Amino acid sequence: MPKGAGIIERSLVQDDHILEHENLVMDGIDVSGRWNTMLKSRVHADRDLDAWDTVRQNLVATSIDNCIQCGMCTAGCTVAHEVEGFNPRQFIYWVRTGRTEELKNQADVVWRCVGCYICTHHCPKEVNTAEVIETIGQWLRTVVPERMDRAFHVNHQVYRNHLISRGRLNLPLLQTTFLRALGRQNELFAPEMKKTALKMVGDGRVLKTLRMGRPHRWRKNRQVLGSEA
C-alpha cells in the first residue's frame, strides 16, 4: 500500500509528515492496524510573506486578496484531475500564509497550469485565479528554477525571446528551437512531425512563414517590451 493510502485528501499531506507504524502501542493499548497512521502536527513558525507581496506586485494578480478558499477553482480545474498535487486553492493558501517551503516543493507541479480559465470563470470572488497561478509559477521560476522541469524553462524562454525579438511568432522555428535546446531534435523526425514539415515546405506555408517579417519600427517596441519591469 502506498504511504498514507487511507488518508482522505491525501495530496494535501506531504510524505514526510506521515508516520506509519508497524506496531503501535499507546498508553499501554495496542493500536496497530487501522490506527497505525499518524500525521506530524504542523507547526508553522517562519511565515514568509514575501511571496504574497511579490505576487501582489503583479497588478494583474492583486485579486488574490479576495480569495475565500472555497475551492471552486480546484473543483473544476483541468490539471487537478491530471497531475497529482495540482491544487490552485492550496497554492493560493500557501502564498497567503507564507508557506513558501511547501510551494517550493511543488514548483514542478505549479507550472503545469494550462491557462484554461475554468478557475477564473467559476470563482465567486472575482479572483483571476488562472493569472494568479501563472504569476506564482513565474515567481517560482525566479526562486527555485532548479526544481522545475527544463522543458518549462526552455518553453518560456523560447516564446519570450521570440515575442520580444521578432514581435511575431514563427511557429516552425519556435518548435525547432525548443526541441533543439532540450536535445530532443530527434522528435523533429518523428513520423507526424516529418509528414507535416515536408507538406508545409511543399505547399508554400514554410515560405510564407519565412516572409512574415517583423512589425514596423520593431526596435523601439523591443526596448520597451524587453526592459525589466
Added chain:
Amino acid sequence: MSHETAYFPGCSLKTIDRAYDVSTRLVAGDLGLNLVEVEDYACCGVGELKGEGLKSHYLPGRNLGHLLQQGQTEVMVSCNVCYHELSRTAYAWSRNESVGTEINRMLEAAGEPGITETPSVRNTLEYLVTVVGLDKIAQRVRRPLTGLRVAPYYGCLYHRPGAMVSSIQVAGEDPERPHFMHDVLRALGAAVVAHPAETTCCGGKNLLSDERTAGKLTGRILSQAKEAGADVLALMCPKCAGGLDALQPRAIKAAGEGARLPVVYYTQLVAVAFGHSPEAAYLKDMESGSFDVIRRLLQAAPKPALV
C-alpha cells in the same frame, strides 16, 4: 448587403494555419462582410507574458492602438487565443484607469499609437451569428452537409472567463454551455453531435513542454467526440488544432485508436456548404484525414443547385 469590419488574423493564421484564415475570408465574402485587416499587426502575446503583469498587455495593446488609428473601433478575430488576448486588454483598459494609463505609457514610449477608447473585440463565430444571422447563413447554403455528423468543440478561450471576453456575453452566448457553433452547423444542414468534451481544455499551452498532460487531454476530447458518433470534430482555434489535428498521433498514443478522428475548422465546413471546393477551403492542410471525409460526402451528395 455589404458591411465593413476590421479583421485580425494573427501570426498562425497568416502562416501555417492559413486554412482558418482563408476559410474565414471565403465565408465573410459570401456573406457580404468586407474585412479590413489590422495593419502592421504584432503577435497577440499568446499569454506567455502573463506572469509579468502589465507587460502582458503590451502586444495586444499595440494591436488595439493600430486598430483605432486606422479609424475603426470594432475588430473581428477568428483565433481564440488572439480573441481572448485582445478582449482581455480591452477589458483591463476600460475597467481600470491606472492599468489603462500604464498601457498607453508603454505604447507611447515605443512611439506607438495608444488606446483612446474601448474597442469592441468580436469573435468571428459570434459575429456570424449575431451580425449576419443564422437565417442568412442558412439561405446562403448551396450544398447542405446532410448526413455529416459533426462534433462541435469550443476549447477554452472563446467563452472563458465570461466577464473578460465580453462580446460573446453581449451576444447572449451561454458561457457555461456555448451553442453558437451548434447553431451554425445546424444551419448548414449537418447533424450536430453533442458530447461531454465540448469545452474541456486541450492543454495547448503546454503542448510541447508537458506532453503527457496534453496527450491525455487531447486523447480524451477526440475519443469522447468519436464515441458520441461524430464523423468529424469542428474547432475554432489554431492552438487546439495543433494538438487535436497535427499532433493527433500523440493523442492516439495516449488514448488509443478511439482518438482517431478527422478535425476541421468550422469555417471550412461553412465554406464547403456555401459551395466552395474542399481544396479552396484548404482542407488538404489538415492532417487528420478530413479532406477525404468531406470529399466522400460531396461525391455521395447530389450536385449543388446552380445559383
